[in-house]
Amino acid sequence: MTGTTTxxxxxxxxxxxxxxxxxxAWARAxxxxxxxxxxxxxxxxxxxxxxxxxxxxxALVKAVWWSPDGSSCRKPEAGACWAxxxxxxxxxxxxxxxxxxxxxxxxxxxxxxxxxxLSAIRACWRPxxxxxWLAGLAAIGVLMWGGVxxxxxxxxxxxxxxxxxxxxATFGIALAFPLSILLALGRRSTMPVIRWLAIGYIELIRGVxxxxxxFMASVMLPLxxxxxxxxxxxxxxxxxxxxxxxxxxxxVVRGGLQAIPRGQYxxxxxxxxxxxxxxxxxxxxQALRISIPPLxxxxxxxxxxxxxxLIIGLFDLLTTIKVSITEPKWTGFGVEAYLFASVVYxxxxxxxxxxxxxxxxxxxxxxxxxxxxxxx
Amino acid sequence: MQVSLRDARFRALVFQLxxxxxxxxxxxxxxxxxxxxxxxxxxxxxxxxxxxxxGFAIGETTFIAYNAADSYLRALTVGLANxxxxxLIGIALATIVGTVVGLARLSSNWLVxxxxxLYVEVLRNVPLLVQLFFWYAIISENLPGPxxxxxxxxxxxxxxxxxxxPTLVTESAHAWVLGAFVLGLLLAWRITVWARRRxxxxxxxxxxxxxxxxxxxxxxxxxxxxxxxxxxxxxxALAGFNFxxxxxxxxxxxxxxxxxxxxxxxxxxxxxxxxxxxVQRGQFEAANALGLHRNLxxxxxxxxQALRVIVPPLxxxYLNLTKxxxxxxxxxxxxxxxxxxxxxxxxxxxxxxxAIIMAVYLTISLSISAFMNWYNRRIALVER
Numbered sequence: 001m002t003g004t005t006t007x008x009x010x011x012x013x014x015x016x017x018x019x020x021x022x023x024x025a026w027a028r029a030x031x032x033x034x035x036x037x038x039x040x041x042x043x044x045x046x047x048x049x050x051x052x053x054x055x056x057x058x059a060l061v062k063a064v065w066w067s068p069d070g071s072s073c074r075k076p077e078a079g080a081c082w083a084x085x086x087x088x089x090x091x092x093x094x095x096x097x098x099x100x101x102x103x104x105x106x107x108x109x110x111x112x113x114x115x116x117x118l119s120a121i122r123a124c125w126r127p128x129x130x131x132x133w134l135a136g137l138a139a140i141g142v143l144m145w146g147g148v149x150x151x152x153x154x155x156x157x158x159x160x161x162x163x164x165x166x167x168x169a170t171f172g173i174a175l176a177f178p179l180s181i182l183l184a185l186g187r188r189s190t191m192p193v194i195r196w197l198a199i200g201y202i203e204l205i206r207g208v209x210x211x212x213x214x215f216m217a218s219v220m221l222p223l224x225x226x227x228x229x230x231x232x233x234x235x236x237x238x239x240x241x242x243x244x245x246x247x248x249x250x251x252v253v254r255g256g257l258q259a260i261p262r263g264q265y266x267x268x269x270x271x272x273x274x275x276x277x278x279x280x281x282x283x284x285x286q287a288l289r290i291s292i293p294p295l296x297x298x299x300x301x302x303x304x305x306x307x308x309x310l311i312i313g314l315f316d317l318l319t320t321i322k323v324s325i326t327e328p329k330w331t332g333f334g335v336e337a338y339l340f341a342s343v344v345y346x347x348x349x350x351x352x353x354x355x356x357x358x359x360x361x362x363x364x365x366x367x368x369x370x371x372x373x374x375x376x
Numbered sequence: 377m378q379v380s381l382r383d384a385r386f387r388a389l390v391f392q393l394x395x396x397x398x399x400x401x402x403x404x405x406x407x408x409x410x411x412x413x414x415x416x417x418x419x420x421x422x423x424x425x426x427x428x429x430x431g432f433a434i435g436e437t438t439f440i441a442y443n444a445a446d447s448y449l450r451a452l453t454v455g456l457a458n459x460x461x462x463x464l465i466g467i468a469l470a471t472i473v474g475t476v477v478g479l480a481r482l483s484s485n486w487l488v489x490x491x492x493x494l495y496v497e498v499l500r501n502v503p504l505l506v507q508l509f510f511w512y513a514i515i516s517e518n519l520p521g522p523x524x525x526x527x528x529x530x531x532x533x534x535x536x537x538x539x540x541x542p543t544l545v546t547e548s549a550h551a552w553v554l555g556a557f558v559l560g561l562l563l564a565w566r567i568t569v570w571a572r573r574r575x576x577x578x579x580x581x582x583x584x585x586x587x588x589x590x591x592x593x594x595x596x597x598x599x600x601x602x603x604x605x606x607x608x609x610x611x612x613a614l615a616g617f618n619f620x621x622x623x624x625x626x627x628x629x630x631x632x633x634x635x636x637x638x639x640x641x642x643x644x645x646x647x648x649x650x651x652x653x654x655v656q657r658g659q660f661e662a663a664n665a666l667g668l669h670r671n672l673x674x675x676x677x678x679x680x681q682a683l684r685v686i687v688p689p690l691x692x693x694y695l696n697l698t699k700x701x702x703x704x705x706x707x708x709x710x711x712x713x714x715x716x717x718x719x720x721x722x723x724x725x726x727x728x729x730x731a732i733i734m735a736v737y738l739t740i741s742l743s744i745s746a747f748m749n750w751y752n753r754r755i756a757l758v759e760r
Contacts, residue, residue, distance in 0.1 A: 030486035037485050044487050193392035197399060207741035209702040211713055212733045219726040223413045224406045304503035311706050318506060334513025342502040342510065349501035 070329035081333045085340050088324040092340070095160015095315040101152060105163035108143040111136050112166040120355055133174075140167070156234050160315030162344070164234075168306040168316065172241040173249070173299055179242070180249030185279060187250065188257055198250075205247035210308050213240045218312040237309050245302050252298055256291035257283065293363065296356035300349050307345075317344060410727070425723045426452070432718055434710045436626055448719050455715035456736060462629065462711065463698040466636040470697060471690075473637060474644025481649050492645065499642040505703055507639055512631035512707045522618055531611045533619060538626045540612035540619040549603035553596045560595035564588030628709035632701065640697045644690065651686035684755050691748050698740055702733075712736055 032038045062079025064072045066086055073081035085092070093109075094102045115136045118124050144163065147153035159167070186198030205213070217240035222230065231239075260283055268278035288295075307318040315323075321341045325334055414421055426449040433444045434454055438461060442454045480492035499507070516536055520526065525535035533540040544550075564587075571584035612622030625633070655678050663673035705714035713733055720729035 030484070033484065040485050041487050044491065191388050191392050193396050197395065203742070203745075204738070207738040208734045209699040209713070209737055211702045211705065212730055212737065215713075215717065215720075215726075215733070216730050219720065220730055223410045223727070225413075226409050227412065227416070300501070304501075307503040307505045308703070310505065311703075318503070318509075322509065332517050334517050335510065338506055338510040338513060341506045345503055345506060346498065346501045350497065353497075353501060 073333065080339075081330075081336050084324070084330050084333050084336055088327075088330065091161075092317070092320045092324055093161045094163065095320045096158050097160060097163075098152065098154060098158070101146070101154065104143045104146065104151065104154075105159070105161065108140045109163050109166055111140050111143070112163075112170055115170075116352075137171075137174075156232065159234070161320045162317050164315060165303075165306050165317040168238060168241060168309065168314075169299070169303045171238060172245050172306070173302060176242045176245035176249055179246040180253055181284070183246060183250035184253035184257060187254055202247045202250055205244060206251070210241075210244050210305055211311060213244050214308060214312050216240065233312070234314060237312060237314055241302075241306070241309075244305075245298075248298055248301075249295065252291050252294045253287065255294065256287035256289075259290050260287050289363070293356045293360040296352055296359070300352050300356075303348060303352070304345065317341065419724050421725075421727065423728055425719075425725050425728070428723075430719070430722075432722070434715070435708075436629060436710050448723075451715050451719065452712065452732065455710055455712040458709070459698070459701055459704075459711040459713075459736075462632055462636065462704070462709070463701050466633055466640065466697050466701065467694050469633070469637040470640040470644055470693075473641035475648050477641060478645035478648030479652070481645065482652060496642045496645050499639055500646075504635060504639045504700055505706060508631055508635040508703055508707055511634045512627065515627040515631055522614055525614075525619075531609065531622075533612055533614075535619075536627065537618055538624050539630050540622050540624045542609040542611045543623045545608040545610050547606045549600070549606050552603065553600050556596040556599040557592065560592035563595070564592045567591065626709075628704070628707050631707055632704050632709045635703075636697055636700060639700075640693055643693050643696075647686055647689045647693065651682040654685040655681045680755070687751060687755075688748060691744055691751075695741055695744050699737060702737075 031041045058079040060079075062077065064078050064081050064083045067073055067081075067083035068087060070081070070083065070087075072078060073083055090099070090102060094105045097105050115133060118132060119129060142148060142151070144159060144167070145154060145156070183198050183202060186194045187202065189195050189198070214237060217236040218233065221236050221239070225231070264282055264286065265278065268282040273281065306316060309316050310319045310322065313319075318341055321337050325331060325337045330337075427447050429445055430448045430451040431444055432451070434442055434451060436458060437454050439457050440450070440454050442450055477492045477495055480488050481496065483489045483492070515534075515538070519534055519536045522533070522535045522537050525533040525540075527533060531542040567588050568584045571582035575581055610621045612619040612624065618624075659677055659681065660673060663677040664670075668676065701711055702713040704711040705717055708714070716729045716733050720726050723729075
């Protein structure tokens, strides 16, 4: 189907890697190596010409970049209406947070990004990183809530946009992680009751869609609590996301645990270490190290999943973008709005996936193959 | 047996009992709170509401007739049918698109492999919900009205009312053709079994695959030709403000299907690529050296090894697609979650409604995992 069957061997190992300084030789090797290949190249180039050019014309050449009342976007010759983003970007990024104080969620979002970047550097994988995280999260809490240091108090019903998305994703993973280690250890335990409790929890959560857990958090959780106790909507969604993430992370951690050779356990036991010392000092440090690339992948999936809180009415990034186009002057520009949403999510997820790939390569591809096998 | 906490077995027993007691106590606490709360709010519990009249219309009913006077149970069944419809079609399409893209990434043609890489990297890294909204916005806001509908292929109309496609006018002969096809498949299977036994006994080979294919396809074709080849398409035509004739995919269904297919295909592409790369080149060469014909080497040596790597993650993608179809609720496609949600809002039976959603998905998930475990056992490498 791709016109690549040049030799007798159908197992192709990858695109031609010949990289010379001569562009003609390169094109001959990679684009026009055979009749089939030449035909494929020409057909695809023609299709690109027919599809990509009108798209660029719409997205860049004819696009409307500035129009506070949206009228220029309604003209028949107008292309993409990026004026929508120019007009509503503050609301899209920060939701209904008080306008004058929006530097606070902006700074909080930057703090999140700084924490991610710092954690990505291997030289920083030291115990003090945990302290940096604690300090960073505390600073974010102060920035978002306020009420101290002369900052105005902002209740969390008014939080929204990118800061809320980052908040849900980061706290979700950070709090789910310890729980997931316990679940993974439980699933590998020799005690049948513990094992079955862990298996039951993991399979139950992984077997149902996140939506049903979020519905549960928004309509059922209030019924579970004793009279007089109530939890606000954001916290309820956060609890559901933590419980959800823990089940998936537990499977990743279990993959790491399974990759540790039996000899490591036996050596630890021969030294007379207790179960918790064996796990904490010998097994988990190795298992978690192997699990880092799949853990990053789980984080990417989780980051994307935070967009589902839209369905229970929280103002995350996707909700604020969706609400922006309900304003009469911007209705009908959904494609532009969702392309903007795609770009924001893509930047975060793509950066993380690239990082995870690089890390996998440097930690040794052979080791990480053993993870992710438990999924069914 | 010495009964003391220093004994590992006794300690394990105590630990398990304590854990079990803690879980049971926690659950009992939640249940008692719930019962108190339900009494305070005067909500009757139980599934009695299922037989009551639903009172809301469903925009999309394919296999099951339904109107607003029918019961909640029937409404939920319609939702379940819709979930299965979008999931099954989505799985089929995503497998095709994913395989094509996955193999394209391995192409020696630079343009092809780069385009496939672009596809995978972009679509994997954008949340499915954003993609669903995007497709829905394209269909409902940017496509022309029915009277100016786009016609990418003859008989297919794209408009903001959805996608109108031609349908086959069914006749009684078609049932016979289908019957002949099933019979042909059974015969083909018998031939394969017979050929394998004969080869094991005598060493003689038989072209079971081609013979089987000829029987499975030839028999229905014969019946079709014998019945006078009744083949008539009903092409949609514009009538007033909408299309009549043919079948129309609603904008919601089309957006959901497009989103699920395109998103899942990007994951399937990576699985297929990894599966092909996992089979070492030497395997093919070794099969050749043993004198196996190219097709046989592919079928007996390469494919089984690639499938061993591909099938487990592929099934989990199928499961993901089915679970992700629950996002239908966000664009208004009446799947099981969206109908259960309406039922919860109307009756206040939150616990029952969510229990139904969870039971449906758990049943699907657990059956697929059971199949996976069976498959894994069947194909597991037998090591020394």
